[in-house]
Amino acid sequence: MKNTIIIYRKQLKDTGKNMALWIQFVMFPVMAAIMENSIRVEGMPEHFFVGMFTVMHVGMAPLTVSAAIISEEKEKNTLRMLRFANVKPLEYLCGTGGFVFTACMAGGVAFGFLGGYMGEKLLLFCLIMAAGILASMLFGAAIGVWSRTQIAATAVVTPMMMVFAFLPMLAMFNQTIEKIADIAYSQHIQLLLNSLNAGTPAEAKNVIVIAANVMIAAVLFGIAYRRRGLM
Amino acid sequence: MAIKTAIDIRRVTQYFGEQKVLADITLSVEKGEIIGLLGPSGAGKTTLIKIMTGQLVPSAGSVMLDGHDMAEAKQEMYRNIGMMMDDLGFYERLSGYDNLKIFAGFYDVPEARVREVLEQVGLYRYRKSPVQKFSKGMKNRLALSRAVLHRPAFLFLDEPTAGLDPATTLQIHKMIGQMQKDGVTIFLTTHNMVEAEKLCKHVALLHDGSIVEYGEPQAINRKYNYRNRLKIHLYSGEDIELELQNAKEAAKTVFEYLQSGQIETIHSAEPDLESVFLELTGRSLQEGRQDAEEDWSFGKAD
Numbered sequence: 001m002k003n004t005i006i007i008y009r010k011q012l013k014d015t016g017k018n019m020a021l022w023i024q025f026v027m028f029p030v031m032a033a034i035m036e037n038s039i040r041v042e043g044m045p046e047h048f049f050v051g052m053f054t055v056m057h058v059g060m061a062p063l064t065v066s067a068a069i070i071s072e073e074k075e076k077n078t079l080r081m082l083r084f085a086n087v088k089p090l091e092y093l094c095g096t097g098g099f100v101f102t103a104c105m106a107g108g109v110a111f112g113f114l115g116g117y118m119g120e121k122l123l124l125f126c127l128i129m130a131a132g133i134l135a136s137m138l139f140g141a142a143i144g145v146w147s148r149t150q151i152a153a154t155a156v157v158t159p160m161m162m163v164f165a166f167l168p169m170l171a172m173f174n175q176t177i178e179k180i181a182d183i184a185y186s187q188h189i190q191l192l193l194n195s196l197n198a199g200t201p202a203e204a205k206n207v208i209v210i211a212a213n214v215m216i217a218a219v220l221f222g223i224a225y226r227r228r229g230l231m
Numbered sequence: 232m233a234i235k236t237a238i239d240i241r242r243v244t245q246y247f248g249e250q251k252v253l254a255d256i257t258l259s260v261e262k263g264e265i266i267g268l269l270g271p272s273g274a275g276k277t278t279l280i281k282i283m284t285g286q287l288v289p290s291a292g293s294v295m296l297d298g299h300d301m302a303e304a305k306q307e308m309y310r311n312i313g314m315m316m317d318d319l320g321f322y323e324r325l326s327g328y329d330n331l332k333i334f335a336g337f338y339d340v341p342e343a344r345v346r347e348v349l350e351q352v353g354l355y356r357y358r359k360s361p362v363q364k365f366s367k368g369m370k371n372r373l374a375l376s377r378a379v380l381h382r383p384a385f386l387f388l389d390e391p392t393a394g395l396d397p398a399t400t401l402q403i404h405k406m407i408g409q410m411q412k413d414g415v416t417i418f419l420t421t422h423n424m425v426e427a428e429k430l431c432k433h434v435a436l437l438h439d440g441s442i443v444e445y446g447e448p449q450a451i452n453r454k455y456n457y458r459n460r461l462k463i464h465l466y467s468g469e470d471i472e473l474e475l476q477n478a479k480e481a482a483k484t485v486f487e488y489l490q491s492g493q494i495e496t497i498h499s500a501e502p503d504l505e506s507v508f509l510e511l512t513g514r515s516l517q518e519g520r521q522d523a524e525e526d527w528s529f530g531k532a533d
């Protein structure tokens with residue numbers, strides 16, 4: 001537990017000095033805040049931008065950040081030094097994962113307030129975010145562990161993040177894309193948010209697809225961990 | 232007092248694919264001594280350090296530290312190992328102090344110790360600068376201070392002074408000497424003869440994965456010191472070597488050159504570890520280095 005906390009703190013401090021990373025955490029909440037308050041189009045649903053950027057935040061930030069952090073530690077050989085200080089792989093993953101999760105959730109809560117959610121609705125909103133962030137983060141961690149360098153990780157992360165972040169938006173305009181998007185967790189985060197906004201009950205399918213995504217990501221992570229190892 | 236074996240390398244062989252990088256290495260190191268592993272680029276020095284520190288399980292053979300097999304008992308042994316590899320492994324955006332503080336936390340070492348080791352390497356003044364702003368010498372010193380932070384019984388230093396200026400090198404030598412006084416067993420690799428002769432009780436010369444000579448530096452030098460030579464450098468740029476066994480002939484030659492005013496410099500060329508190595512293997516220890524001319528500033532070939 002002590003080591004996990006040290007890793008968490010280290011990551012907090014390091015990310016603060018790494019603009020390329022912390023910008024990922026704040027970019028979409030800030031953009032949503034600006035657009036919500038400045039753009040008004042006739043007939044546009046309420047909090048349209050909050051909904052759109054929430055899904056992008058979930059699809060992008062946890063994925064890119066966790067892949068970047070882990071692959072950089074592999075590339076720079078800092079993980080080896082951690083192992084020699086008797087830090088267990090699980091302690092490392094909990095510290096790093098805990099940081100990425102809480103930092104992304106902070107953005108998530110900001111979205112909740114921007115979207116005007118209150119009480120039970122805010123809680124549900126955060127729960128939906130948490131599920132999406134978990135899936136996204138696990139995919140990112142799998143890529144980070146698999147990659148030997150940061151550049152290699154980015155090469156995989158970029159197309160994946162495009163798919164997850166933009167599919168739900170494109171699916172609104174195109175039926176074929178909607179069918180493809182149906183297997184992506186981010187699409188179902190979008191659908192869950194839609195029903196939350198409309199006050200209609202969520203479909204079981206939404207939860208099942210997200211859970212399946214989390215499981216697939218966890219399996220991919222397991223494979224990467226076994227084949228490439230962490231340290 | 233009985234001399235204790237601290238590091239026991241037994242018939243270690245390492246393959247990478249088809250390539251045999253280490254061939255049947257056997258070597259033992261007494262507790263509290265400094266041993267130097269000398270060899271040109273690609274000889275297998277880093278590979279042997281990786282095996283000794285349990286980062287690599289050898290294809291055959293074993294390494295025992297204090298009687299513990301490194302292939303099995305790694306975790307418990309890590310507490311006793313301080314290590315400085317050729318890629319240093321820092322969080323470059325964080326300050327030197329923060330880097331060490333993180334490890335002090337893992338090792339349960341009081342934070343006062345961070346200040347102590349930073350002062351020892353003369354970096355306390357720069358403790359707040361991010362490591363990425365450090366020069367190579369500062370990074371090496373920081374790596375050394377991290378390696379000794381938890382007062383390990385073993386110190387493995389992979390080319391601790393490669394690419395450093397003489398002043399920094401001297402500072403690192405002092406620290407290594409201090410560690411030895413504190414009873415630490417130190418295993419270092421180098422291509423620097425002067426360094427090995429100055430610091431090490433024993434040296435092993437590694438060539439193509441085999442140890443071609445082992446012993447005290449002075450003893451090795453004496454063993455190969457059967458023909459002292461004189462080196463004359465002429466103004467014309469020509470170099471002449473004279474065997475001193477043939478004293479009369481040599482004296483006559485020197486006299487002639489002196490008389491005609493052709494001599495720029497005269498050196499005695501006593502065999503040192505460098506020439507011993509050259510004689511044993513036909514290869515220079517500096518082979519594969521970019522700036523091998525300057526004794527203190529070896530470039531990294533890889």
Ligand SMILES: Nc1ncnc2c1ncn2[C@@H]1O[C@H](COP(=O)(O)OP(=O)(O)OP(=O)(O)O)[C@@H](O)[C@H]1O
Nearest residue numbers: 247252270271272273274275276277278279532533
């Ligand atoms: N992981 C690896 N996979 C394949 N080959 C390797 C690996 N590590 C080292 N080698 C090879 O083993 C040989 C010895 O490498 P090693 O790094 O031990 O040499 P070295 O003596 O430390 O050289 P230098 O002075 O340049 O650091 C080299 O030919 C190198 O290419």
Ligand SMILES: [Mg+2]
Nearest residue numbers: 276277317389
């Ligand atoms: Mg090496």
